[in-house]
Amino acid sequence: xxxxxxxxxxxxxxxxxxxKLLPDLFFCRHCLTLRCDFCVSxxxxxxxxxxxxxxxxxxxxxxxxxxxxxxxxCPRCFNTLSTRSYSRTPEPKKPPQKMYYLLCLFCNWRSHxxxxxxxPTSSGNWPVNxxxxxxxxxxxxxxxxxxxxxxxxxxxKRNTKHYGRNYMHFLEKFGLxxxxxxxxxxxxxxxxxxxxxxxSEISPAEAIENVPELPINIFEDIVDLKQVSTLEQRFAxxxxxxxxxDDLFPIRKHLxxxxxxxxxxxxxxVVKPEYxxxxxxxxxxxxxxxxxxxxxxxxxxxxxxWSSLILKLCNPAQISTAVxxxxxxxxxxxxxxxxxxxEGEDLIATPKQLPEPIPIVLELHGDIMVPEGEIKxxxxxxxxxxxxxxxxxxxxxxxxxxxxxxxxxxxxxxEVKPSENLKKNENLQLGFVMHFMYMDTMLHVINQKQPxxxxxxxxxxxxxxxxx
Amino acid sequence: MKIDSDFLPEKQCIVIDIGTKYTKFGFAxxxxxxxxxxxCCEIDGTPISDIYTCKDVQTLTLALTNFIHMLFYKYALVxxxxxxxxxxxxxxxxxxxxxxxxxxxxxxxEVASLCFVPSHCASLFTLGISTGLVxxxxxxxxxxxxxxxxxxxxxxxxxxxxxxxxxxxQIKTRIDIGQLSPDESIDNIAEDIKARTCFVxxxxxxxxxxxGQNVEPKTSDVEYHINGERSITISGDIRETxxxxxxxxxxxxxxxxxxxxxxxINSNVDxxxxxxxxxxxxxGTVMAKGFMSRLKEELVEKLKSPKYNNLKITKFKFHIAxxxxxxxxxxxxxxxxxxxxxxxxxxxxxxxxxxxxxPDWPTTFTRQKIE
Ligand SMILES: Nc1ncnc2c1ncn2[C@@H]1O[C@H](COP(=O)(O)OP(=O)(O)O)[C@@H](O)[C@H]1O
Numbered sequence: 123x124x125x126x127x128x129x130x131x132x133x134x135x136x137x138x139x140x141x142k143l144l145p146d147l148f149f150c151r152h153c154l155t156l157r158c159d160f161c162v163s164x165x166x167x168x169x170x171x172x173x174x175x176x177x178x179x180x181x182x183x184x185x186x187x188x189x190x191x192x193x194x195x196c197p198r199c200f201n202t203l204s205t206r207s208y209s210r211t212p213e214p215k216k217p218p219q220k221m222y223y224l225l226c227l228f229c230n231w232r233s234h235x236x237x238x239x240x241x242p243t244s245s246g247n248w249p250v251n252x253x254x255x256x257x258x259x260x261x262x263x264x265x266x267x268x269x270x271x272x273x274x275x276x277x278x279k280r281n282t283k284h285y286g287r288n289y290m291h292f293l294e295k296f297g298l299x300x301x302x303x304x305x306x307x308x309x310x311x312x313x314x315x316x317x318x319x320x321x322s323e324i325s326p327a328e329a330i331e332n333v334p335e336l337p338i339n340i341f342e343d344i345v346d347l348k349q350v351s352t353l354e355q356r357f358a359x360x361x362x363x364x365x366x367x368d369d370l371f372p373i374r375k376h377l378x379x380x381x382x383x384x385x386x387x388x389x390x391x392v393v394k395p396e397y398x399x400x401x402x403x404x405x406x407x408x409x410x411x412x413x414x415x416x417x418x419x420x421x422x423x424x425x426x427x428w429s430s431l432i433l434k435l436c437n438p439a440q441i442s443t444a445v446x447x448x449x450x451x452x453x454x455x456x457x458x459x460x461x462x463x464x465e466g467e468d469l470i471a472t473p474k475q476l477p478e479p480i481p482i483v484l485e486l487h488g489d490i491m492v493p494e495g496e497i498k499x500x501x502x503x504x505x506x507x508x509x510x511x512x513x514x515x516x517x518x519x520x521x522x523x524x525x526x527x528x529x530x531x532x533x534x535x536x537e538v539k540p541s542e543n544l545k546k547n548e549n550l551q552l553g554f555v556m557h558f559m560y561m562d563t564m565l566h567v568i569n570q571k572q573p574x575x576x577x578x579x580x581x582x583x584x585x586x587x588x589x590x
Numbered sequence: 591m592k593i594d595s596d597f598l599p600e601k602q603c604i605v606i607d608i609g610t611k612y613t614k615f616g617f618a619x620x621x622x623x624x625x626x627x628x629x630c631c632e633i634d635g636t637p638i639s640d641i642y643t644c645k646d647v648q649t650l651t652l653a654l655t656n657f658i659h660m661l662f663y664k665y666a667l668v669x670x671x672x673x674x675x676x677x678x679x680x681x682x683x684x685x686x687x688x689x690x691x692x693x694x695x696x697x698x699x700e701v702a703s704l705c706f707v708p709s710h711c712a713s714l715f716t717l718g719i720s721t722g723l724v725x726x727x728x729x730x731x732x733x734x735x736x737x738x739x740x741x742x743x744x745x746x747x748x749x750x751x752x753x754x755x756x757x758x759x760q761i762k763t764r765i766d767i768g769q770l771s772p773d774e775s776i777d778n779i780a781e782d783i784k785a786r787t788c789f790v791x792x793x794x795x796x797x798x799x800x801x802g803q804n805v806e807p808k809t810s811d812v813e814y815h816i817n818g819e820r821s822i823t824i825s826g827d828i829r830e831t832x833x834x835x836x837x838x839x840x841x842x843x844x845x846x847x848x849x850x851x852x853x854x855i856n857s858n859v860d861x862x863x864x865x866x867x868x869x870x871x872x873x874g875t876v877m878a879k880g881f882m883s884r885l886k887e888e889l890v891e892k893l894k895s896p897k898y899n900n901l902k903i904t905k906f907k908f909h910i911a912x913x914x915x916x917x918x919x920x921x922x923x924x925x926x927x928x929x930x931x932x933x934x935x936x937x938x939x940x941x942x943x944x945x946x947x948x949p950d951w952p953t954t955f956t957r958q959k960i961e
Contacts, residue, residue: 255912329907
């Protein structure tokens with residue numbers, strides 16, 4: 123069912139220039155134009171664990187290094203681990219004790235294989251692996267921190283000479299808060315004349331001449347590949363990179379985020395998820411506004427000959443709309459992109475620089491004849507399906523173009539002519555512009571006004587499979 | 591009142607080392623990267639396996655945009671807006687790549703500041719030394735740049751296409767992997783064989799094996815299963831000699847060994863000894879077992895040749911960093927990011943937008959300090 127949506131037979135060109143399928147597009151109701159993944163800015167709304175669905179605040183997530191506290195992953199195949207228990211009688215007379223271990227149901231990895239002892243609680247205080255070099259790296263960081271602070275300090279000292287001893291000025295520049303924080307942390311203060319300022323000394327690393335040799339048994343030992351971890355398994359914990367699969371540790375599940383999307387131009391939200399639910403507060407998908415186009419019939423394509431193509435348009439909105447078609451003009455396609463706005467909409471100046479639009483490079487392989495005039499499409503009405511009497515007024519339709527209509531759907535006749543030199547098995551690429559009527563029903567807080575209607579042009583590309 | 595950046599938790603700094611094969615990614619002041627992931631991304635469903643080979647600006651922009659998006663929203667879980675970013679990069683990485691990366695980060699993702707840190711210099715931060723001969727053997731190239739008192743001596747750089755990829759190509763030609771089904775990739779299999787079964791043998795054994803003789807003890811063969819179905823045998827000889835290609839001299843008499851010696855011979859007489867006794871190996875390929883000892887043997891052996899025997903060097907010393915070799919450069923970036931120098935040497939977004947240009951070198955020349 124979903125796969126028909128992913129066929130790239132009919133694509134729309136987004137305002138930024140990428141070709142996208144309709145379900146992948148958003149419709150910014152303020153800029154009145156299409157936006158896609160690429161041309162909206164993403165913000166992080168909530169962080170959650172993909173396994174237990176617990177929501178974490180961003181500070182919490184940061185503190186836990188973006189890992190879930192309770193869910194663990196198999197270090198061998200990266201599936202979620204389950205906790206298993208068994209009873210153990212430590213001494214004959216005492217009651218049996220429950221012990222827990224971790225098991226991967228996919229690859230049968232068990233936590234007691236390596237050096238992880240079984241735990242008496244189900245939540246398990248599963249040991250966290252420690253970087254053996256932590257101490258040394260911390261020393262290095264502190265050393266370089268103090269070196270760079272000293273540089274700043276020395277510079278300040280040079281500068282302050284000219285101003286005399288302006289105490290306040292000095293503090294301001296150096297960062298009063300650094301001093302206060304040091305005091306609070308119980309560290310000695312910097313001496314204001316810099317004499318007592320010492321950089322934390324470290325011993326520079328010593329190079330060695332006797333470098334580690336190959337182990338003697340490396341040649342003859344039989345390699346059991348099951349025991350040698352893959353690079354992927356090693357890189358899952360960069361600080362350990364265990365080469366033996368027995369040394370692998372369970373990995374805490376990495377968190378994921380819910381995004382909210384914002385139009386880069388007008389800075390309004392196009393998608394905003396609801397906290398703690400699989401719902402959305404705002405969801406301006408193009409799919410809810412732009413008439414969807416599907417191919418229902420196409421006569422066999424013959425190079426240089428016109429054949430008819432029937433497209434079905436379906437209006438997803440609760441308001442009736444109208445469409446008008448135009449041929450795609452390749453010469454102007456790159457000229458106007460950022461569209462206008464609704465009348466009375468307060469223009470937000472865009473002081474920031476936006477990413478450059480992507481130039482559209484297209485090649486059309488033939489000619490297309492689009493229906494003329496305006497074609498109305500009724501609003502979507504979910505009850506209409508059960509109502510046989512619901513007759514649509516077809517009086518104004520030109521039978522030359524309108525094939526049939528039913529409810530919020532209309533089938534339209536197009537004519538396509540592949541160019542003479544169309545190669546075999548090459549998809550026939552054709553394009554047209556669809557202008558659809560968009561009625562703005564948003565409540566405008568600032569200036570109350572009547573809903574306005576606007577014609578929104580959208581560039582549609584057809585990629586017809588061609589089996590001449 | 592101004593608040594010192596040390597105490598403001600929001601000012602997170604992100605450190606990225608975009609390698610030709612693996613990208614290391616994490617937060618400054620942390621002791622290891624959060625993730626090491628393949629440098630690849632998708633554009634509209636088509637996978638781009640190597641971002642560095644994207645030639646035209648459009649594809650590269652899209653590829654980098656998608657890649658950075660993935661890093662931030664899948665791994666860092668922070669929005670890039672108003673964050674500080676450190677890019678650890680090779681001094682030889684192409685300017686267009688740098689420019690496009692800066693544009694994507696500043697304009698599309700609106701980062702607050704950006705600092706390009708040369709990987710060779712950053713690596714020395716992990717050792718607490720300021721002079722060293724840094725050799726980076728990654729996936730595509732081996733790049734050698736000596737660093738003296740924290741300054742890279744660009745005049746003496748050496749680069750050769752001798753790295754992980756060369757070794758994998760050896761595996762592909764010497765082992766008959768056979769027909770693969772479409773969802774298997776020969777590159778992945780070759781890399782897996784390399785990382786899990788191969789090692790760098792000693793010079794003595796390599797010399798014997800090169801003449802076609804047998805050595806004692808003989809290296810055992812390995813049964814390797816492809817996709818759990820077929821199995822191929824990887825002979826012991828191949829396991830120990832695939833890395834030899836890195837030490838074989840090409841027609842210009844150049845190999846990883848001679849790269850080091852050439853650099854030493856061309857450097858200032860006063861620094862020669864210091865460089866030879868401060869060799870720093872970084873990059874994933876040097877993690878192959880036995881690489882360091884083989885390199886040392888090769889260097890000592892080569893020193894006897896007439897070309898180099900007037901070098902008054904008798905021994906070579908190697909540094910071992912408190913990190914795995916494949917993320918030493920990243921760790922250097924992370925240590926750099928914890929210092930105040932970051933604020934002094936970064937380019938701010940305002941500066942980028944006004945000047946519309948990325949400096950070749952981290953300087954304070956065109957910028958104001960970030961508050
Ligand atoms: N632990 C390891 N053992 C053996 N080889 C490794 C290891 N880690 C990485 N490599 C190899 O190192 C190469 C990548 O090194 P890296 O320094 O990440 O390169 P780059 O920075 O150019 O992407 C790859 O060819 C990979 O196979």
